[in-house]
Amino acid sequence: MNNTYTALVQQTFHFPQEGFNLDDNGYLEFNGLNLKAIIDKYGTPLKLSYLPKIGRQINRAKKMFENAFKRHKYEGKYFYCYCTKSSHFSFVVEEALKHDINIETSYAYDIEIINRLYERRKITKDISIICNGFKQRSYTSRIAKLINSGFKNVIPVLDNKEELQAYRRSVKHPFKLGIRVAAEEEPSFPFYTSRLGIRAKDILEFYVDNIEGYEDKFQLKMLHIFLNKGIKDDIYYWSELNKVVNLYCQLKKICPELDSINIGGGFPIKHSLGFEYDYQFMINEITGIIKKACKRARVPMPNIYTEFGSFTVGESMAHIYSVISEKRQNDRENWYMIDSSFITTLPDTWGIGEKFLLLPINKWNNDYQRVVLGGITCDSHDYYDSEEHINEVFLPKIESADPKQQEQNKEPLYVGFFHTGAYQDQISGYGGIKHCLIPSPKHVIVEYDKSGKLIDWLYAKEQSAQSMLKILGYL
Secondary structure (H helix, E strand, O other), X not given: OOOEXXXXXXXXXXXXXXXXXXOOOOOEEEOOEXXXXXXXXXXXXXXXXXXXXXXXXXXXXXXXHXXXXXXXXOOOXXXXXXXXXXXXXXXXXXXXXXXXXXXXXOOHHHHHHHHHHHHOOOOOOOOEEEEOOOOOHHHHHHHHHHHHOOOOEEEXXXXXXXXXXXXXXXXXXXXXXEEXXXXXXXXXXXXXXXXXXXXXXXXXXXXXXXXXXXXXXXXXXXXXXXXXXXXXXXXXXXXXXXXHHHHHHHHHOOOOOOOEEEEEOOOOOOOOOOOOOOHHHHHHHHHHHHHHHHHHHXXXXXXXXXXXXXHHHHHHEEEEEEEEEEEEOOOOOEEEEEOOOHHHHOHHHHHOOOOOEEEEOOOOOOEEEEEEEEOOOOOOOOEEOOOXXXXXXXXXXXXXXXXXXXXXXXXXXXXXXXXXXXXXXXXXXXXXXXXXXXOOOEEEEEEEOOOOOEEEEEEEOOOOHHHHHHHHOOO
């Protein structure tokens, strides 16, 4: 009986698969990247951003919508937006902008990023900027300044009825508007209706009372819907989508300027080797539903906007750790201690029980065993013990009795959490104070240079004690 980790994976999944394979020496490769060489050069723990994946995801989505539009003979246009809240880092946003996208913002300081991108000539004033979120004055005033400075396609999406007054007072030029429809939450959620957006039954009356007749000053161009669970093939999603499409058809008959639907809430990404999701099917269905509703109501088909954050950047990053100790605490629980913390580097695993794609980098030919991964903070919740596909973590044994594996026995077991590029740095507070003063790990960027050569470089060193002491007031 073959009990190696390689055998376990091959018996459970199709492997190799896109983005993951083993090299000739038995080391894991990520999008063809030699992870062992990266570890040897920079050490662990480390965060790794593989930027070419961002463009691949964007172009993949564009191609699938193109296919769906051709299939249904859809008459609107498709616009891809990147949600900056998924990752605000300049190297992410600027990489995404290379692929003809638009931007979605969620807070006032996002507008400062827009201004800086314009100064760097990364964008022009023709780019579409969708401004979402509940907006305080600091946000609405920056949006107004953006429009007044000549940005032609800024669309503030109204979260509530009072928000419009802020723009009426301060915007000096004709501008575009969107309205966020307050979605019904999924049945498992503790609330019935989203706290964000305007109730669907109030929108027609709000348009007639506050927008109609002011077309020379502002025009309603977009209806926006956002579902927390993202785009999924279930009754809840199709029901909410149909509601906003039907509302669009009603509004379009009295608001000729309305020409777009924004189906916020993104696609899922691969968090397991067993991940299955038919992206093209979902896009085909969405496009078909919108077309059928518009044909039935005899109104023009809208442009379709999507706001993809995790889908854009999530699969571009990995977190890599070394197992620094093995601790058997009882007859059932065997701990692998890593050289960092899950609470501080992958807070979604701790805060909302998120599962990421976990694979070892080396020792694939060793026997496997069930383990619990432990972080080095003093918190009892700093652990990771379940994979999405089997509810257990199986990893190679640290040492092998096989004489052929003696060379790898000399090195630690390296483990990688993959597709971690969305939200983790934002939630953990990049560069700030972490639990137990665990430092932020070093961050390595892999990208193509101007000549088309793949290069790696150190974006940030491991956080120093001095940087933390300064924040805490000791320096």
